[in-house]
Amino acid sequence: MFRTEEMDINMGPQHPSTHGVLRLKLTLEGEVISDIRPVIGYLHRGVEKLCEHRTYPMIEPLTDRLDYVAAISENLGYCGAVEKLMGVQVPPRAQYIRVILAELQRVASHLLWLGTHALDLGAMTVFFYTFRERELILDLFEAFCGARLTYNSMRIGGLYEDVPAGWFDRVRHFIDIFPSREKEYEDLLTVNRIFKGRTVGVGILKPEDGIALGVSGPTLRASGVNYDVRVAQPYSSYEQFQFDVPLGANGDTYDRYLVRMEEMRQSCRIIRQALERMPQGEVRAKVPKYIKPPAGEVYHVVESPRGEQGFYIVQVAGEMPYRMRFRAPSFVNLQALPTMCKGQMIADVVAVIGSIDIVLGDCDR
């Protein structure tokens, strides 16, 4: 006589908390998720194809627009790939500045993640606090390269120019004040009963599932898998810095939160070391004016704030790549969403999406 019906519901692409234009097809039993299917591609711009008709220096601005929350990591990965293809050795000062930029970018990206994640869980004030500090970082970037979102901050072979006068002091000032600011967020969240209730045990990703699905970055490390590209395959002289790779134990949303919080602290540690040991000298290696890498293939990975960001270039001849391919961490990590969400409640979906920290520009390319 009575039957229970599952309710299909479309979450997105216009929805306040799918972080852009992600669309989720949810099948609900009451408020419990019985099936979840991400639908992507709403932000697909065909960047990989566009690259085939751009010279190598012209591609770098395109990489800004992949993961627009952490454009410097993309710049770093792309330039690294081309440099590896050409066999160029980047001067140490440029490498150190690149590390500072990348780590500042990691902090900025994690701050954006933290703000929106807390916002998804209803804690609105954290968002404004994190944006206050993100603003400081963006000011630093603006002072360095003139842009606040799409930086185009590096050049193949190093940097466009050295940092402006006093810039290092401003960075040092930032990492001096940042720990106390981070404590403010932690006061609002880490021991908050409601926050823990919303995150502990929610969206558990088992380490074996994470590896099988190709998940990387903080999302994987929260499950206890010790894999950080900066340690596993060091680039841009990361091997010269001392830092810990924070690991989680349970792989739940709360662990992912803790891992990212700790990563911000470790980033500050790396920046401090880089500032202390900053080498003098050139910031750009000698590269030809027209960049024509030798024929061949190269794959270069960096640890972006979201995970393993890979760049695969096939060069046949001339100034443009024959084929360009990005390994987008958001895209791969998003695969884990159904695994993490099944059997959870609809409110957990937003918590889990927030904790994967996807950027749709990165995911859809």
Next chain:
Amino acid sequence: MSQELTRVLIESGVKIALFFVIVLTLIAYLTLAERRVSAWIQDRRGPNRVGPFGLLQPVADGIKFLFKEAITPLNAYRPVYLLAPALIFVPALVTFSVIPVGPPVRLFGYDIPLQIADVDNGVLIILAFASMGVYGVALAGWSSNNKYSLMGGIRSSSQMISYELAMGISLVGVLMATGSLRLNDIVQQQAQRGWNMFWQLPGFIIFLTAAFAETNRLPFDLPEAESELVAGYHTEYSGMRFSMFYMAEYANMITASALLATLYCGGYHVPGLARLGLSGNVAALLGAAAFGVKMGAFLFLYLWVRWTLPRFRYDQLMNLGWKVLLPASLLHLLWVSLIVLKGWV
């Protein structure tokens, strides 16, 4: 018409009009206060452009709401869709009518109570109208014909039913101490024996929590949980109809704060005021001011909590309501009855 009847009619009419003006103004400025307080908490400035200190902002908001297009979705069930905003707004306002704002003042040779209706069953009337608020929310959710709205409506109805229970039972503690359902008696009793807030602390906390849930404010704002349900039950509303929901939320907050002040913080009672030997009207005004201050304190608490805490999840909310607050309120009731029986207070 007898003269007495005319007087009562005029008195009530004036009081109702005054009350309307005051509460509606309070709602308007509460929205501004919310934005200013949130800005203060969040280290930014908030609206400060319209008029001095942004004081004309509510007017600008009102004009904006009036001129916005009021959209009715194609598949909405129109009569109910139009009825729902009124259904939520009216109970929120009516509840205020039985709350005593201050002791009676003497004007033109009459004792005029600062309360629209001094009824014997004041507490019950408040509960009755508070329970009516659910309909607006549930019907808005249903009639919009939108899944998010429906879920918001369902959530809110179950949430409000669940928390009404704990709220009612903790209220019984107050009633037992007073032995009356009249709000004036409750205030008088607190003036004699100390505020309920102190010796009925558990009941006060339970009532406070339930009041947050009843008004759908963070951390219990699940029916309109923006991050999950877009805007919950009022997703499809726009223009003035939306602002009805918006104002109803603030009206509910004001009522709840007034209720908290009356039931647990001695209402218009000011400790030690009687000893000063002020004349009746001055004391009455001071009492009304004290009531305003107490109410304001609770309103500030509402704002403060909203901008500090994250949101509960639906099942956690239900667990809190049924497995924590309900047993706690029952235990509290036992405790209060023991005290009352033994005559300790």
Next chain:
Amino acid sequence: MNLLIGLIFLAGAFAAVRAFWPQRQAVFGLIAGVTGATLLAVERAALLTLQFWAGLIGFIAILSALLVILHPNPMVSVLFLILNLFCVALFYLFLQAQFLAAIQVIVYAGAIMVLFLFVIMLLNLRVEEGLHLTGGVQRPAAFVLGTAFAGVLFWAILHRRDRPFLEPPGSAEGFGTARDLGVLLFGRYLFAFEAASILLVAAMIGAVLLAKRRLQ
């Protein structure tokens, strides 16, 4: 005067019934309003009599009760049922039973009907689904039983002329208050009260068992 009041009611009824057919509702509302206003202007004194208001509310009660069973949309039926319960609460007020009136609103209109609403929202009944009747026995049976019930009611009303409508049954001090009711419930009707509570508990346990069967 009664004729006039009757006319007002008729116009009001017309408007109320038409109101839920979206077309022309404004016209009918206007007609009803104008008629009502004119009649009231003539019979102003009626406004102050209890009979007028009791009659009006009684009329609304009957009308809403009819609409509960006649309206095709179950959701609207629920709304009219709530209106009906409100009218009953007002009747309690007329009978000086303040406490009962408040309880009527809290329990029936505030709690039980919300559950009704809840269930209908969850089942998401289509308009057509609400209409069809099952089985051939139900209809005649309903007719016979309904007639019998109406007959009993009429009989009861006719034989209780000793207590005319609207004469407050107890104008004594304290009638209808919580204290009065409490004394009755916990004194004279203690057994019935406790029996009813046991019945409710049993029903509740049964409902929980039915709902949770799947978990075992």
